[in-house]
Amino acid sequence: MRLLNPRLRAQIVKELLSILRDPRSRLVLVVPPLVQLLIFSFAASLEVNHVDLAVYNRDTGQASYELLAQIGAAGFVGHVYTVHSPDQRRALIDRQQVIAAIDIPPDFSRHIAAGRTATAQVILDGRRSNAAQITLGYLDDIAARVGATLAGSDQSARDPTVARHWFNPNLIYRWYIVPSLSGILTTIIALIVTALSIARERELGTFDQLMVSPTTIFEIIVAKVVPALMIGTALGLVMIGAGVFLFGVPFRGSFLLLLMSLLLLILSVVGIGLTISAISSTQQQGILGAFAVAVPMIVMSGFATPVENMPRALQWVAQSLPLTHFLVIVQGCFVKALPPAVVFAEAWPMAVIALVTLAVAHAVVRRKLG
Structure with missing residues (x-):
């Protein structure tokens, strides 16, 4: 702080005090991100656990009993219903009591004993398509161990395919969601802090005093950026820890x-937040503007769906978002030991975005104060 001139230092201190002295501001900045981190880390998961299955076993051989024993002992299976007719099987699926039904044909064990690949049919509940496909993948792995395949699967006991999952061998979804949430929640907090900064001045009536003060536009921008940078960095490190x-x-x-x-990432985001705050008349407008920007940014960042699956135009938009590049870095630093060259390849676009957003914020604030 000694390197700053007295006016700039006073502005930064004022901004920090205006945020931290208000009990509601402290509550909004600290409690929701930590609660969201805890809730989303457990709730936002694509893992399938405790699913119920139905089995229509028309085979009396050893192979079918071995298959059913392994399915019943699998960690993702909750309860296995034994049915004795296609109608019972259909009723369980119609009532959504089971997510999948396995139909084992009468010659299942005979094919395996003869050295041939036996095939069992799996009927999935298409109303829960994502969970059903994941369940099918789990069942495929179990069937391959007893020398069988499931209808619709491309695995074969004669030509088995062994999958190895690098960096996350047990496919623990939390290893993906938690690092990503640290970037997402930091982005939201940095946006909110800066989106409220100038709007708060207007509501408190201190904006006119700021206009007639000897403080330059650059000093005003820096005074708004530094507190958001400090708070966002602190919360981001807490979430990473x-x-x-x-x-x-x-x-x-x-x-x-x-x-x-x-x-x-924070520097890129605060420029957007300052622009929103400069054009907002009230804090309510600032918050609405922040969320109007944050939601599309999160959706197109590659967090929920791969950027490569988006239309070409949206891929270009995604590459212009700082969160897109930060998610690659934070996920890689956690589980991959990402090489410095790859980090810099994703970091330099964020640096360019930060320069652009801060320059736009400077121009907008100058116009509003001018």
Whole structure:
């Protein structure tokens, strides 16, 4: 702080005090991100657990009993219903009591005993398509161990395919969701802090005093950026620490590279937040503007769906979002030990975005104060 001139230092202190002295502001900035991290880390998961299955076994051989024993002992299976007719099987699926039904034909064990590949049919509940397809994948792995395939599967006991999952061998979805949430929630907090900064001045009546003060436009921008940078960095580091020590996500990359990328992410976002705040007349408008920007940014960042699956135009938009690049870095630093060259390849677009957004914020604030 000694390197700052007295006017700029006073502005930064004023901004920090205006945020931290207000009990409601402290509550909004600290409690919701941590609660959201805890809730989303457990709730937002594509893992399938405790699913109920139906089995229509028309075979009396050893292979079918071995298959059913392994299915019943699988960790993702909740309860296995034994049915004795297609009508019973259909009724369980219609009532959504089971997500899948396995139909084992009468010659199942005979084919396996003769050295041939036996095939069982799996009927999936299409109303829960994503969970049903994941369940089918789990059942495929079990069937392959007893020398069988499931209808619709491309695995074969004669030509087995062995899958190895690098970096996350047990496919623990929390290892993906927790690092991503640290970037997403940091983005939201940085947006809200800056989106309320100038709007708060207007509501409190201090905006006119700011206009007639000797403070330059650059000093005003810096005074609004520094508190958001400090608060966002602190919360981001807390969430990263929670991922490592609370949720047990392995951290294999460079902490310094991740910290640098986190700072670039916040700088990119605060420029957007300041622009929103400058054109907002009230804090309510600032919050609405922040969420209007945050939601599309999260959706197109690659968090929920791969960027490569989007239309070409939306892929270009996604590459212009800082969160898209930060998610690659934070996920890689946690589980991959991402090389510095790859980190810099994703960091330099964030640096360009930060320069652009801060320049736009400077121009908008100058016009509003001018």
